[in-house]
């Protein structure tokens with residue numbers, strides 16, 4: 001069996017005495033795609049934040065690429081090495097980019113930090129990454145405000161990939177996008193995995209999305225894992241009543257997305 005690239009063992013997190021994550025263990029193989037699913041508040045994001053180091057585990061162990069990361073990095077060098085192992089893309093493509101920076105500059109910044117490429121090498125790599133996520137030269141050189149939500153999320157993905165991570169965590173990364181744009185970004189992600197061999201950890205409440213992208217699933221409820229297994233097995237023959245319940249909230253064939261409220265309607 002291939003050794004895991006990410007191993008999470010007995011992870012716990014309490015916030016002021018309230019348990020957010022309790023005894024969570026799972027592993028991710030190189031190039032695999034694992035989804036962590038569960039309804040809002042089940043502890044998914046807290047698990048992701050502990051893995052990238054934004055939150056400190058109350059107990060448990062996290063090992064990525066053979067290095068322990070249960071404790072904060074001890075040096076700038078260690079922090080940078082961790083960035084080269086795991087990157088994360090968040091839900092909101094509107095707030096995750098610097099509004100004053102073009103995508104090309106944003107990607108270049110990460111290349112400067114994580115690679116030894118010279119200016120010409122970085123320019124080539126920016127073009128390669130743009131190509132990988134399906135953005136053209138014009139889109140790479142405007143400000144984020146001139147891009148659509150889906151295009152911005154592609155920029156966020158290109159930027160994360162610039163660090164050449166072995167693991168990419170996608171925390172509800174397509175949840176804010178319209179269904180057709182969602183499908184485009186999911187295709188981009190599938191292509192990226194095929195071409196680069198990066199492993200994905202998907203955090204999602206959306207089982208329809210998960211079915212498209214993940215090989216395996218863990219289902220969380222109230223901070224704990226209640227079910228796990230290959231995607232098709234868990235979704236088609238859920239054993240735990242909670243997974244069955246989650247499944248019934250997924251639209252079936254013929255379902256149409258509800259029309260989104262316009263800004264005027266929500267103001």
Ligand SMILES: Nc1ncnc2c1ncn2[C@@H]1O[C@H](COP(=O)(O)OP(=O)(O)OP(=O)(O)O)[C@@H](O)[C@H]1O
Nearest residue numbers: 015019020038039040041042043044045046047205
């Ligand atoms: N910084 C924090 N301080 C206090 N409580 C927190 C903090 N972060 C998360 N929690 C609590 O931990 C629990 C798990 O939250 P978490 O965000 O991990 O769930 P989730 O499954 O990712 O939900 P969502 O999909 O809504 O983000 C919740 O009860 C939440 O209120």
